[in-house]
Amino acid sequence: MNEYTKTEPEKAILVGCQLSRQTDEHFFYSLDELKSLTETAQGTVAAVVTQKRDRYDSATYIGSGKIEEIVALESELEADLIIFNGELTPSQNRNLSRSLSARVIDRTQLILDIFAIRARSREGKLQVELAQLEYMLPRLSGIGSTMSRLGAGIGTRGPGETKLEKDRRHIRVRIHELKRSLTQIASHRDRHRDRRKTAGVIQVALVGYTNAGKSTIFNRLTEAGTYEENQLFATLDPLTRKLKLPHGLSVLASDTVGFIQDLPTSLIAAFRSTLEEVKEADLLLHVIDGSHEDRVQHERTVNKILNELGASSIPVLTVFNKKDLFAEGFVPSGTSSLSISALHNEDIAILRERTEKEIMKLMEYYHIEVQASDGKWLSELKSATILMHQSFNEDKGVYECKGYAPKDYHFPKSN
Numbered sequence: 001m002n003e004y005t006k007t008e009p010e011k012a013i014l015v016g017c018q019l020s021r022q023t024d025e026h027f028f029y030s031l032d033e034l035k036s037l038t039e040t041a042q043g044t045v046a047a048v049v050t051q052k053r054d055r056y057d058s059a060t061y062i063g064s065g066k067i068e069e070i071v072a073l074e075s076e077l078e079a080d081l082i083i084f085n086g087e088l089t090p091s092q093n094r095n096l097s098r099s100l101s102a103r104v105i106d107r108t109q110l111i112l113d114i115f116a117i118r119a120r121s122r123e124g125k126l127q128v129e130l131a132q133l134e135y136m137l138p139r140l141s142g143i144g145s146t147m148s149r150l151g152a153g154i155g156t157r158g159p160g161e162t163k164l165e166k167d168r169r170h171i172r173v174r175i176h177e178l179k180r181s182l183t184q185i186a187s188h189r190d191r192h193r194d195r196r197k198t199a200g201v202i203q204v205a206l207v208g209y210t211n212a213g214k215s216t217i218f219n220r221l222t223e224a225g226t227y228e229e230n231q232l233f234a235t236l237d238p239l240t241r242k243l244k245l246p247h248g249l250s251v252l253a254s255d256t257v258g259f260i261q262d263l264p265t266s267l268i269a270a271f272r273s274t275l276e277e278v279k280e281a282d283l284l285l286h287v288i289d290g291s292h293e294d295r296v297q298h299e300r301t302v303n304k305i306l307n308e309l310g311a312s313s314i315p316v317l318t319v320f321n322k323k324d325l326f327a328e329g330f331v332p333s334g335t336s337s338l339s340i341s342a343l344h345n346e347d348i349a350i351l352r353e354r355t356e357k358e359i360m361k362l363m364e365y366y367h368i369e370v371q372a373s374d375g376k377w378l379s380e381l382k383s384a385t386i387l388m389h390q391s392f393n394e395d396k397g398v399y400e401c402k403g404y405a406p407k408d409y410h411f412p413k414s415n
């Protein structure tokens, strides 16, 4: 529960408009997704209304006959809000709000709302607030009082609602402030990223469709190794933590925002900097809810977004999660994949091992001898490489060490 959660779920009517150029598959998947998104935002779906058109009505998005149908439905079902499965222009929103008594929101506002509930890092929260305000600004005038501020239910919640003022001037000032803070956070993050790169720290990013279980896996993978005194790890965003691999090497793991189909453009822009982490990653763990009937579309959606981000060449380990809920007989295929349940410790251990194996593929095998007197070097190898094997060679008086090291790793000089 969070402070924006209402105890009574709001009743929503969903409205979809299928254009002639849109396939049934895409349209109904997108509508199904809108249903899940509504539920994620703690609403219930009371009815779904659809219409086929050649193009959206420029004044009201859908035709007047459909609006009358919705007017009748909203009073019959006592709906609290009408959610349109698209992006309404400011004037469409105004006109629809005049005809309908329930609150009108669109897909973008719904998604922004979910992001507002879920944003965890300070940067994420500020970005959602900025995207909400920028979306709201042109839609302010002439809208009923419930729409003119955040915090009035689904589609209106946000991390900064207490600071918001109704009037545009205040919003513009706040937008300016948010942009400044975000620039500072971004440059701070860039500096850290550079330091991490220079230090050769390997980075893993968890990506996946919303609700796939990324955060659950992330927390379990990293719980043993949160913050260390080590400077490199000390002041990171809370969504990047240390992940210790079975042979002792520590890498950095980042949790990312959940992906959604047709992510509104304003949000892609807002989250671009957070998603930079994805581009910088050496390995992606693509988490898929294997128990979800739409898992194939989910996987496609995520791959499409990765492609758009320019991250499609990064090696991926596909993690089919929620094995405990898989349909009978479902066995995911794919060479670089595994099935787990994030709720089972033994599966998390298997994932950790598998992640280490994938990271080894990015490294170079080494076999070296370390002088017995050179203990410092040995401990350096343990912490900076995957040291698979070490044994003492009595004849030579050296340790034989075998393992995998980052490609640009500089082996320390022996005494």
Ligand SMILES: Nc1nc2c(ncn2[C@@H]2O[C@H](COP(=O)(O)OP(=O)(O)OP(=O)(O)O)[C@@H](O)[C@H]2O)c(=O)[nH]1
Binding pocket: 118, 208, 209, 210, 211, 212, 213, 214, 215, 216, 217, 256, 257, 258, 259, 321, 322, 323, 324, 325, 340, 341, 342, 343
């Ligand atoms: N039964 C079952 N539930 C799981 C498993 N993994 C995660 N869950 C649940 O699935 C829900 C979503 O998990 P999260 O970890 O929040 O998912 P996420 O991918 O981070 O979601 P976003 O924040 O939307 O990106 C939570 O209720 C988890 O408890 C699993 O292996 N089995």
